[in-house]
Structure formats: C-alpha cells, structure tokens
Amino acid sequence: MxxxxxxxxxxxxxxxxxxxxxxxxxxxxxxxxxxxxxxDVCHMQVKDNQFATEIILENGKSFxxxxxxxxxxxxxxxxxxxIANSYVKDFQTKxxxxxxxxxxxxxxxxxxxxxxxxxxxxxxxxxQTYIDQKGGKLLSYKDLSQHSWERNKEMVKEMKEKMKxxxxxxxxxxxxxxxxxxx
Amino acid sequence: MKILAQIILxxxxxxxxxxxxVSANQSLQAKIDATREGGTLKIxxxxxxxxxxxxxSITFEGESGVIFKVRSAKPAIKIxxxxxxxxxxxxxxxRKTKNTPTIYINGSNNRVENIxxxxxxxxxxxxxxxxxxxxxxxxxxxxxxxxxxxxxSTHNTFSKIILDHxxxxxxxxxxxSNSFIQNRINDSRYGIHVMFSNDITxxxxxxxxxxxxxxxxGTRKSVIEHNYFTDNNQNVNSQGLLVYDVHxxxxxxNYISQNRVGLYMDNASGNSIRHNKxxxxxxxxxxxxFKNNFLNNNSFIGNVNEMQANDGFNNxxxxxxxxxxxxxxxxxxxxxxxxxKIDPYFxxxxxxxxxxxxxxxxxxxxxxxxxxxxxxxxxxxxxxxLMNNALKTYDxxxxxxxxxxxxxxxxxxxxxxxIYLGRKKR
Numbered sequence: 309m310x311x312x313x314x315x316x317x318x319x320x321x322x323x324x325x326x327x328x329x330x331x332x333x334x335x336x337x338x339x340x341x342x343x344x345x346x347x348d349v350c351h352m353q354v355k356d357n358q359f360a361t362e363i364i365l366e367n368g369k370s371f372x373x374x375x376x377x378x379x380x381x382x383x384x385x386x387x388x389x390x391i392a393n394s395y396v397k398d399f400q401t402k403x404x405x406x407x408x409x410x411x412x413x414x415x416x417x418x419x420x421x422x423x424x425x426x427x428x429x430x431x432x433x434x435x436q437t438y439i440d441q442k443g444g445k446l447l448s449y450k451d452l453s454q455h456s457w458e459r460n461k462e463m464v465k466e467m468k469e470k471m472k473x474x475x476x477x478x479x480x481x482x483x484x485x486x487x488x489x490x491x
Numbered sequence: 492m493k494i495l496a497q498i499i500l501x502x503x504x505x506x507x508x509x510x511x512x513v514s515a516n517q518s519l520q521a522k523i524d525a526t527r528e529g530g531t532l533k534i535x536x537x538x539x540x541x542x543x544x545x546x547x548s549i550t551f552e553g554e555s556g557v558i559f560k561v562r563s564a565k566p567a568i569k570i571x572x573x574x575x576x577x578x579x580x581x582x583x584x585x586r587k588t589k590n591t592p593t594i595y596i597n598g599s600n601n602r603v604e605n606i607x608x609x610x611x612x613x614x615x616x617x618x619x620x621x622x623x624x625x626x627x628x629x630x631x632x633x634x635x636x637x638x639x640x641x642x643x644s645t646h647n648t649f650s651k652i653i654l655d656h657x658x659x660x661x662x663x664x665x666x667x668s669n670s671f672i673q674n675r676i677n678d679s680r681y682g683i684h685v686m687f688s689n690d691i692t693x694x695x696x697x698x699x700x701x702x703x704x705x706x707x708x709g710t711r712k713s714v715i716e717h718n719y720f721t722d723n724n725q726n727v728n729s730q731g732l733l734v735y736d737v738h739x740x741x742x743x744x745n746y747i748s749q750n751r752v753g754l755y756m757d758n759a760s761g762n763s764i765r766h767n768k769x770x771x772x773x774x775x776x777x778x779x780x781f782k783n784n785f786l787n788n789n790s791f792i793g794n795v796n797e798m799q800a801n802d803g804f805n806n807x808x809x810x811x812x813x814x815x816x817x818x819x820x821x822x823x824x825x826x827x828x829x830x831x832k833i834d835p836y837f838x839x840x841x842x843x844x845x846x847x848x849x850x851x852x853x854x855x856x857x858x859x860x861x862x863x864x865x866x867x868x869x870x871x872x873x874x875x876x877l878m879n880n881a882l883k884t885y886d887x888x889x890x891x892x893x894x895x896x897x898x899x900x901x902x903x904x905x906x907x908x909x910i911y912l913g914r915k916k917r
Contacts, residue, residue: 343726344727351728351735351757353702353728423664423687
C-alpha cells in the first residue's frame with residue numbers, strides 16, 4: 309500500500325513536469341494579410357514587404373506595423389502591455405526574424421513607408437555588406453532603444469534649403485506662396 | 492460595277508493602313524530635336540512604339556488618334572526642363588519592369604493635358620517638379636502602381652483628372668503647396684494619399700469605392716473642402732477621410748457618406764472641422780489623441796455610431812446637428828438646452844471582443860451602457876447641439892423629386908386603368 313502511494317506520487321510529479329514542459333507557449337509570427345492588416349500606429353495598410361514588423365503579446369494578440377519606427381512608437385506608448393515576442397523582416401529575403409537577433413542599418417536616403425529609414429537584416433554580415441555598398445550606420449538591437457526615431461528630418465531640411473535657393477533664384481517674384489513651416 | 496466597288500474598298504483599306512505606317516515609321520525623337528525652342532510639334536494620328544525625351548521648351552501635341560504603345564523599360568515620355576507642354580496623347584503601357592512610370596516629369600512651369608494612360612505601373616511620376624499644371628488626364632491601372640506619384644514637388648495643380656483602379660490615386664511625399672481640384676478617384680486603395688507635405692489644397696474632388704477616400708498624414712495648414720468621400724467601404728479598415736498627424740488645417744463642407752468610418756482622426760491639433768455632413772456611415776467620426784480642435788456646424792445623420800473619441804483635450808465641440816440627439820429648445824434660438832453626450836460604450840467593448848457585435852441594439856446592451864457609463868475622457872459632449880439640420884440642402888436634388896412625382900402619377904393611372912378593365916361589366 310505504501311509502495312502504491314509512493315508510485316502514485318511519483319507518477320503525478322512526472323505527469324506535472326511533462327504537462328508544464330508541453331505547455332510552454334511558442335509565439336510564432338503571424339503572416340501579413342495585405343487586405344486587412346493595418347498599422348496600429350499610423351493606420352496605413354501593411355504591405356507584406358521587407359519593412360513590415362510585428363508584435364505578439366502574451367495573450368496571443370498580434371499587432372502589425374508598416375515601419376519599424378511605428379513599432380517603437382507603439383512600444384513607447386504601451387509600456388504596460390506584456391510583449392511575448394517581436395519580429396522584423398530581413399531586408400533581402402523578406403523572412404521573419406526575431407527583433408532581438410536582428411542587425412539594423414540606419415540610412416537616410418532610403419525610403420521606408422513612414423520615413424524612419426531603418427532596415428533590418430538577419431545577420432550582421434549582410435548589414436555590413438549593405439553599408440559598404442550604400443552607406444549608413446550599423447545598429448544593434450540595444451542601439452535601437454537609444455535611437456531617436458526622428459522621421460527623416462534631414463531630408464526635410466535639405467528640401468528647405470533647396471526651396472530657399474529656388475526662391476532666391478526666382479528673384480523678386482511676387483508671393484511665391486511657399487509655406488515651409490515643416491517642424 | 493461590283494468590281495469597281497471592290498477596287499475602291501481595297502484601295503481605301505490600303506491607304507488607311509499605309510497612312511498609319513508612315514507616321515509610325517518616322518522617329519519622333521528626331522522631330523523633337525529638330526523643333527526650335529518655343530515651337531510646336533504636331534503629331535499625326537497613328538500608333539507609335541518609341542519612347543521620347545522632351546528637354547526643351549516646345550509644345551508636343553497629338554491630333555485625335557495618337558496612341559503610344561510602349562513596352563520599353565524606360566518611361567514612354569520623359570519631360571525634363573521648363574515651359575514644355577504635352578497634350579492630346581493616349582499611352583498604353585504594359586511592361587514587365589516594375590517601377591517605371593509611364594510619364595516621368597521634372598523641371599518647372601510645364602503643362603500636361605488631355606492625356607489618357609492605361610498602365611500597370613505608376614501613371615505619372617512627378618519628381619522635383621514645380622509650378623506644373625496637370626489637367627484633364629485619365630489614368631486606368633490594375634491596382635499596382637499609383638496614378639500620380641509626387642516626390643519633392645511643389646506648387647503644382649492637378650485638375651479634372653480621373654483615376655480608376657490604381658494603387659493610390661495621388662501619392663505625395665515631401666511635396667508642399669500642391670492643389671488637387673475637381674478630380675475623381677475610384678476603385679483604388681487610397682484616393683489621395685498625402686505624406687509629410689504642408690499647405691495642400693484638396694477641393695471639389697470625388698473619391699468613391701476606395702479603401703480610403705483620402706489619407707492625409709503629416710501635414711500643416713492644409714485645406715480639405717467641398718469633397719465627396721462616399722462608399723469607401725471596400726475593406727474592414729476603410730474610411731472616408733483619414734487624418735493622422737495633421738495640425739492647423741481646415742476640413743469643411745465635405746460630404747462624407749456610406750463609409751465604414753466617415754472621418755478618422757488621430758494625433759491632430761488646432762484643426763477646424765466645420766459644415767461637413769456625415770451620412771450613413773458605420774461610425775460617423777472616430778477621434779483619438781486630439782486637442783484644440785474646433786468641431787462646429789457639422790451634421791451627423793443616419794450613422795450607426797455617430798462618434799467615438801478618446802484622449803481628447805480642450806476641443807471645442809458645439810453646434811453640430813445630431814439626428815439621434817434628444818433635444819429641447821426652450822427659448823426658440825434653434826439651439827438645444829440639453830447637451831448631447833455620446834457614449835462609445837458599444838464600440839469600445841466590441842473593439843476588445845469583436846463577437847459582441849451580435850448584441851448590437853440589444854436591450855441588455857443598452858441597459859449595460861446606461862449602468863456602466865464610459866469614463867469621462869471617452870464621452871464626447873456637444874454643449875449646444877442644433878435643433879435643425881442646417882445642411883439639409885445636400886439631400887435630394889430637384890430632378891430626383893420630379894422623377895418620383897412622375898413615377899407616382901404613372902402608377903396611379905396604371906392602377907385606375909386596371910380597376911377600369913377589371914370591373915364587372917353589365
């Protein structure tokens with residue numbers, strides 16, 4: 309009888325261990341549906357391209373974004389939400405990669421959907437190759453939390469300069485009507 | 492006699508084909524190069540397969556029946572320079588290479604008019620182009636490329652343009668001070684898509700059956716007026732007009748009807764939203780993260796949900812007409828003494844758990860709404876709702892009314908006639 313209760317206890321422990329082991333949830337990325345998915349921050353349609361990103365919460369709910377900048381904006385606003393995992397896409401293969409394992413390139417001239425100009429790569433080597441060819445700055449996952457996430461201000465600034473030159477070029481033309489208030 | 496007729500027919504067909512071939516065999520580029528500055532090059536009716544570059548001040552004009560059929564990796568027409576006019580041309584452009592627009596334009600003070608484009612890719616790419624006039628253009632696509640794609644281009648005017656089955660009708664990025672007047676966009680993704688561009692005028696346009704009538708993002712001091720944003724309900728995320736990151740702008744006298752969400756506004760401040768009519772939308776207006784905006788003299792009629800709002804601060808919402816409001820006017824000034832409070836309770840719980848939509852208008856749900864009121868920051872209050880709909884004139888046109896009169900009279904006569912025929916004869 310004693311042996312039996314010991315056996316029962318032992319089986320229960322093993323059983324519990326197995327159940328808890330199996331119960332470990334995996335948070336896999338959800339495929340983008342271009343027809344219905346929209347960015348939770350900027351409300352634009354999310355295209356299934358190299359700029360798409362995704363957050364999966366512990367309760368299984370997922371959010372998609374059209375630009376990694378929008379995802380960081382969301383994270384900043386929703387600090388209380390329990391994020392299980394986040395994904396970005398490799399710039400070349402367009403495959404999902406975990407945000408924490410990816411390498412990033414910040415490159416102003418490239419146009420991303422919301423002009424945050426950050427690209428993601430599955431490995432550092434590819435990111436470096438991109439920089440060697442087209443320029444930019446290499447960023448790690450840790451660097452991203454320090455990143456300013458400003459929307460392409462430089463480009464706007466350049467444009468301002470250009471407009472100024474154009475204005476001057478036009479001489480004393482009456483009311484060019486330009487409004488360069490671009491904060 | 493018969494033989495003679497056959498000969499005439501044969502010669503006629505031959506001359507017609509011959510005529511086409513002659514014009515098609517000559518190099519247009521050579522003719523362009525030979526045209527002097529300020530001159531006009533008239534192109535004869537025919538089908539052309541070559542691509543051309545216009546880089547000096549000339550008028551390039553096609554007579555009726557000029558068609559460019561282009562399968563090159565280059566744009567069919569590239570315009571680069573000043574004071575160039577192109578008009579009267581039809582372009583059919585279906586090619587394998589992506590990202591090549593049918594017409595590419597930069598430079599300034601140019602004019603593009605009376606153009607028809609059938610294209611898989613972007614219709615007209617406008618890059619670093621200023622003070623250019625686009626008038627009477629029709630672009631039909633396959634939903635893959637934008638009708639117009641503007642990049643760093645300012646002070647251009649787009650008028651009387653019809654865009655059908657394109658990706659975005661007008662897409663503009665970093666392009667200030669452009670005007671869009673009397674255009675029509677349908678069956679596309681976004682009718683007008685503004686990104687990071689200030690001082691934009693969107694006036695008298697009709698945008699229907701798109702994912703969104705207009706999507707305006709990152710703008711200041713823009714004006715959106717007298718437009719029709721209707722039937723934009725093709726998608727679960729559709730809206731008549733979406734404004735995001737919009738400041739100090741004016742949205743007035745628009746007719747926003749039959750959309751999933753009429754006006755969707757997020758991250759907006761200092762805007763004036765007046766005299767708009769929101770009719771038969773699922774949600775009339777959905778506002779979040781908005782401050783210092785004026786929302787006056789709008790009409791909300793027959794919307795399933797009139798308004799939903801959160802994170803609003805210091806907004807001036809008054810003197811709108813809400814057809815669902817319980818109003819009472821004791822002093823006869825046309826303004827209700829009872830404020831109108833809109834509780835988005837149902838929308839909030841259904842956004843968390845969509846299946847609850849089954850309980851729409853359920854008595855239990857209404858009871859819950861009364862008992863568990865949403866917190867104050869979610870409730871929109873119009874302090875002085877209007878008693879009467881000041882914007883009623885939009886509704887029925889006179890011709891519609893006349894038609895219904897004629898129809899009623901016709902039916903009365905028909906029924907009298909049937910009674911007359913069917914009565915018992917003695």
